[in-house]
Structures are given as structure tokens and as C-alpha cells.
Amino acid sequence: MTQIRASGLSKSFGGSPVLSGIDLALPAGAFLALLGPSGCGKTTLLRLIAGLELADAGTLQLGDRTVAGPAVHVPPEARALGMVFQSYALWPNMTVAGNVDFALQSRLPGPPRRARTAEMLQAVGLGHLADRRPHELSGGQRQRVALARALAPSPQLLLLDEPLANLDAHLRHRMLAEFRRLHTATGTTFILVTHDQDEAMAVATHIAVMDGGRIAQMGTPETLYRRPATPMVARFIGHGATLPVEVLAHDAGRCRIRLGNGRLELPGRAAPGPGWLCLHREDLRLAQGSGHLRAEVLSHSFQNGTWLTHVLPRDAELDLLSLSLPEPLSLGAEIGIDIVQGWVIEETAAAPAPLPEAAHA
Numbered sequence: 001m002t003q004i005r006a007s008g009l010s011k012s013f014g015g016s017p018v019l020s021g022i023d024l025a026l027p028a029g030a031f032l033a034l035l036g037p038s039g040c041g042k043t044t045l046l047r048l049i050a051g052l053e054l055a056d057a058g059t060l061q062l063g064d065r066t067v068a069g070p071a072v073h074v075p076p077e078a079r080a081l082g083m084v085f086q087s088y089a090l091w092p093n094m095t096v097a098g099n100v101d102f103a104l105q106s107r108l109p110g111p112p113r114r115a116r117t118a119e120m121l122q123a124v125g126l127g128h129l130a131d132r133r134p135h136e137l138s139g140g141q142r143q144r145v146a147l148a149r150a151l152a153p154s155p156q157l158l159l160l161d162e163p164l165a166n167l168d169a170h171l172r173h174r175m176l177a178e179f180r181r182l183h184t185a186t187g188t189t190f191i192l193v194t195h196d197q198d199e200a201m202a203v204a205t206h207i208a209v210m211d212g213g214r215i216a217q218m219g220t221p222e223t224l225y226r227r228p229a230t231p232m233v234a235r236f237i238g239h240g241a242t243l244p245v246e247v248l249a250h251d252a253g254r255c256r257i258r259l260g261n262g263r264l265e266l267p268g269r270a271a272p273g274p275g276w277l278c279l280h281r282e283d284l285r286l287a288q289g290s291g292h293l294r295a296e297v298l299s300h301s302f303q304n305g306t307w308l309t310h311v312l313p314r315d316a317e318l319d320l321l322s323l324s325l326p327e328p329l330s331l332g333a334e335i336g337i338d339i340v341q342g343w344v345i346e347e348t349a350a351a352p353a354p355l356p357e358a359a360h361a
């Protein structure tokens, strides 16, 4: 079943467009990350889905119910969804159990409500802290109370707006694992807003990359990584780089391209003409000879067992590239790089036109 279907959703603030014709179809039980740079409209889209904002145009269906559209606006409390914000928004004067219990008050009578509260606190590993107040908890524990409270009424949809932004890297990692576990255990559809692509890749079954108020591409993490549709998606996902190339021929999912003075054949989807070659670290090797590209070693650092090496191609038009190497190279050395994999797209597969400046203020 499709849990969420948005069609042509648009929203402006003070005359500045913030969302422009969002189309989205998400299956029930998915974990969607809304990913994109600051100001691209992620939170606004989440708030439209929640019913906290009114759309200017377009329709939104949750399950088989239209909740937003011409002359239709179902209020947030009638949309069967839970929400978790960066600020946690816990009641400071209530205990941990009281916060969860409160979310169930209009739904369950006393004894089953207390049982459900205890069950949810167990589920997030906080059973032993039920009598504490929020100020007596760590950031990660508060975030778990917020999660238990949002999931207690068994929502069909859980909306998470940058919920990990206030946590340190270690806790973020643990909470991401917790999200994955709760997502699997509850079967609830999750939507997470984040500007951190590593966070999105770590948990999501689907990622929608947003750019200037539009969805530039939506797909599985693997699709976005291996087959980006636009140069912006290629650079945003997996620390990718893009190089301008000339596409000479295209046949059966492969493109023959000219890069500098060399020619090579790689997977891609581009008609002959100007194009982009999208690359990740693992697509590049240190060449024995001059390779496909010549580059100067700019910097390196030892990370995760290899030398992450940044190089600047000799051709001034080209972006910085990164390689993982077993040994460090001398800074300033000129090296050859072989391109062993990659993905070719057309130059016209451009990101959506940027919104007026005011929309990014």
C-alpha cells in the first residue's frame, strides 16, 4: 500500500516559493530521509505532511485518505501520526512515564494505558528511569522519551525533524541504530529530515534529495549513490565529485566519453554531447603511468585504515578529487589517476533552477 502520495504540493512564504510542485509516492513501512542543504524546504515539506502548514496548491494522501487539497485540510491530530523534534518538547514537570502516559490519555483507560507506557519505555530502554524528570536525563535519554511518547499511540506515520542535531557523534550513532530497530519492530512508516547524508544513508530505505524547493531525485540509497540523476545529487551523496566530459556515444546503458585527451567507456545515461562523469573514491586508482588524469597531491590524512588523499586535477576546470590509498604520497607530487568506474549523465540533467534569494534567507 502507498502510505504517502503527494502531488504538486507547493508552498510560498511572503510571496517567495519554498516548495514547488512536490510529487512523492512512498510505500507503507518505508523509512524515508528528506535530505538536502539548509533552506531547501525539508522542514516545510514535513510540516505540510504533519498538517502544521497549509499547502498553497497540490494534494496529499495518507493511506487512502486525502488530508490536504482544494478545500480539504485534516488537522494534525486527526492524521494518525507521531512527531519528534530536535528540541524533544517534553513536559518538564512530568516524569518520564508521565510524558508517555499523557500522549495516551485520550485513547486508553488507566490500566491498559499504564501497561502501554511501561511497554514503550522498555522498548526504548528506559524502563528503569520511569520516575525521573526530563532535567535529570541525558540528551540521548530525553530523545528516547520523545520517541516512546510519539510511538506509544501506534501511529501509522512517524515524523522526525532533525531529531539528532543536539546529540554528540557517539550518541547520534546509537540513536540511529535505535531508529532502525524501532522502525523494524513497529512497522511504522518513518520520515526523517536531515542535512547529513551519512545519517540518511545509515537508516533510510528511501532518500529524497531536495534542492531549491524540489525533489531532485528519490530512490534507494544505492540508486542515489550509483546512479545519481543530477550533478547536485552526485556531489551530495557519498562525497561524490563530478567532472565535465564529452559524451561521444551511448549504447545499452554505457557511454563512450572523452575526458581531456583520453577516451573511456563507462555506465551511464547520456546522449552524445556535453555531460558529467560522477565519481566516488573507489572509482579512482593511482595510475602506473600518466593515467586518465594528471593531478597534484594537496593533502592527506589517515582514516579508517587507509590514506584519504585529496588531489587537484591539472585541468583547472576540474573539481578536487579524493582517493583511498594504502600509503601516503608526497605533498605536491604529480600523479596519474586511472578512472575504473563511474556514472555518466547529461549536462542538461541539471539541478532544478534555484529559488529566488529571498526563499533562502
Ligand SMILES: Nc1ncnc2c1ncn2[C@@H]1O[C@H](COP(=O)(O)OP(=O)(O)OP(=O)(O)O)[C@@H](O)[C@H]1O
Pocket: 013, 014, 018, 036, 037, 038, 039, 040, 041, 042, 043, 044, 045, 195, 358, 359, 360, 361
Ligand atoms: N514560517 C515561515 N515564514 C517565512 N519563511 C519561512 C517560514 N518557514 C520557512 N521559511 C523559509 O523557507 C525556506 C525553507 O525552510 P525550511 O525550514 O523548510 O528549510 P530546511 O531545508 O528544513 O532548512 P534547514 O536544514 O536549515 O532546517 C527557508 O528560506 C526559510 O527561511
